[in-house]
Amino acid sequence: MDRDQLIDLTRRALKLARDKTTDLAPAPHRVDARDYTSVERHDRDRALLMASPQLVGYASELSGPGAYCTKTVMGRSILLTRTSDGSVRAFDNVCLHRQSPVVTGCGRATRFTCPYHAWTYDNTGRLVGLPGREGFPGIAGRRQGGTALNADGLTELPAAEFAGFLWVALDPGATLDVAAHLGPLADELDSWGIGRWSPLGEKVLDCPINWKLAVDTFSENYHFATVHRQTFATIARSNCTVFDAYGPHHRLIFPLNTILELDNVPEAQWDPFHNIVVIYALFPNIVLSVTIANGELFRIYPGDRPGRSITVHQNSTPLDVSEESVAAGAQAVFEYAHATVRDEDYRLVEGLQANLESGARDHLIFGRNEPGLQHRHIEWARALAQAPSAV
Ligand code: FES
Numbered sequence: 001m002d003r004d005q006l007i008d009l010t011r012r013a014l015k016l017a018r019d020k021t022t023d024l025a026p027a028p029h030r031v032d033a034r035d036y037t038s039v040e041r042h043d044r045d046r047a048l049l050m051a052s053p054q055l056v057g058y059a060s061e062l063s064g065p066g067a068y069c070t071k072t073v074m075g076r077s078i079l080l081t082r083t084s085d086g087s088v089r090a091f092d093n094v095c096l097h098r099q100s101p102v103v104t105g106c107g108r109a110t111r112f113t114c115p116y117h118a119w120t121y122d123n124t125g126r127l128v129g130l131p132g133r134e135g136f137p138g139i140a141g142r143r144q145g146g147t148a149l150n151a152d153g154l155t156e157l158p159a160a161e162f163a164g165f166l167w168v169a170l171d172p173g174a175t176l177d178v179a180a181h182l183g184p185l186a187d188e189l190d191s192w193g194i195g196r197w198s199p200l201g202e203k204v205l206d207c208p209i210n211w212k213l214a215v216d217t218f219s220e221n222y223h224f225a226t227v228h229r230q231t232f233a234t235i236a237r238s239n240c241t242v243f244d245a246y247g248p249h250h251r252l253i254f255p256l257n258t259i260l261e262l263d264n265v266p267e268a269q270w271d272p273f274h275n276i277v278v279i280y281a282l283f284p285n286i287v288l289s290v291t292i293a294n295g296e297l298f299r300i301y302p303g304d305r306p307g308r309s310i311t312v313h314q315n316s317t318p319l320d321v322s323e324e325s326v327a328a329g330a331q332a333v334f335e336y337a338h339a340t341v342r343d344e345d346y347r348l349v350e351g352l353q354a355n356l357e358s359g360a361r362d363h364l365i366f367g368r369n370e371p372g373l374q375h376r377h378i379e380w381a382r383a384l385a386q387a388p389s390a391v
């Protein structure tokens with residue numbers, strides 16, 4: 001993001017903070033409680049995610065040719081590789097023999113040997129080794145020159161590196177057009193560089209909450225003064241948000257408490273990124289949080305029932321983590337942020353999920369001061385209404 005844009009956003013945030021208000025939606029918005037509890041809606045939500053480009057990590061997780069990483073998206077194990085020409089490829093991490101995951105974790109390797117019976121694949125997905133070949137005449141008989149034993153290989157998924165992130169389509173036959181998906185946000189996301197910062201690993205939250213309830217916790221800061229009284233609210237303002245929609249995506253600016261000090265500083269001397277946190281909600285299930293020192297990524301997935309979701313929390317840092325003390329400090333910051341989401345946001349909304357499932361009350365209300373929350377739900381509903389499976 002260029003300085004002019006940052007200054008402009010900071011000016012808007014400062015005005016809201018000074019006026020003790022927030023960007024407002026035109027009217028409150030009601031949502032049906034069954035959106036969070038019904039099996040029918042849950043199935044349609046899963047289909048929506050399956051049909052959407054999926055951001056699965058930072059480009060820096062594949063740091064050069066020969067790098068690989070594995071990701072789990074709605075229970076599906078995916079292997080991503082960077083091949084010798086620098087391109088990113090993605091495959092179902094499912095062995096052709098009896099479906100063992102071929103590899104776990106991340107690292108560097110150009111060949112992957114299945115841990116069960118040692119079928120071996122290269123990083124373009126080709127099957128290149130098959131012990132006891134006489135047992136599999138259909139496959140062993142199809143040697144096609146070179147080292148490939150089976151032209152089919154691992155099932156390939158459309159993959160791309162774009163705006164600094166790794167993307168996949170979960171349908172092997174889909175067209176993955178991330179530029180069209182992100183629209184005007186693409187350049188802005190790329191400009192932060194967080195996808196090229198050093199990755200700090202993944203932390204997983206498997207929680208008894210609907211996946212939309214998880215996304216909701218990142219969609220407003222109205223709750224900071226109560227839920228995060230001892231944590232985030234000590235540094236960031238509550239109920240004060242700059243809101244901008246970008247098609248189905250949106251961006252929130254959360255001002256820090258220090259922003260009011262800018263009143264006494266000429267704009268030319270502002271260091272705006274010291275006074276705001278930038279939150280992106282990428283349709284349908286991704287949240288990015290950008291600060292001067294952290295590029296947090298939350299990949300939020302529906303679980304196996306409406307009242308269960310999986311959140312994969314990642315973080316990246318611009319600091320040089322080859323220094324042990326720097327790496328330890330970055331991990332401590334990551335753990336602090338993770339513990340806050342786990343112990344404050346997600347723990348609290350478990351109670352909401354239980355109440356929603358009880359059927360005691362048939363709707364929720366989103367205030368004018370929760371424009372991000374409204375936008376999420378309006379865009380999900382719009383997409384479901386347009387989906388081929390809509391009933
Ligand atoms: S399941 Fe992979 S080699 Fe048998």
Ligand SMILES: [Fe+2]
Pocket residue numbers: 217218223227228345
């Ligand atoms: Fe929160």
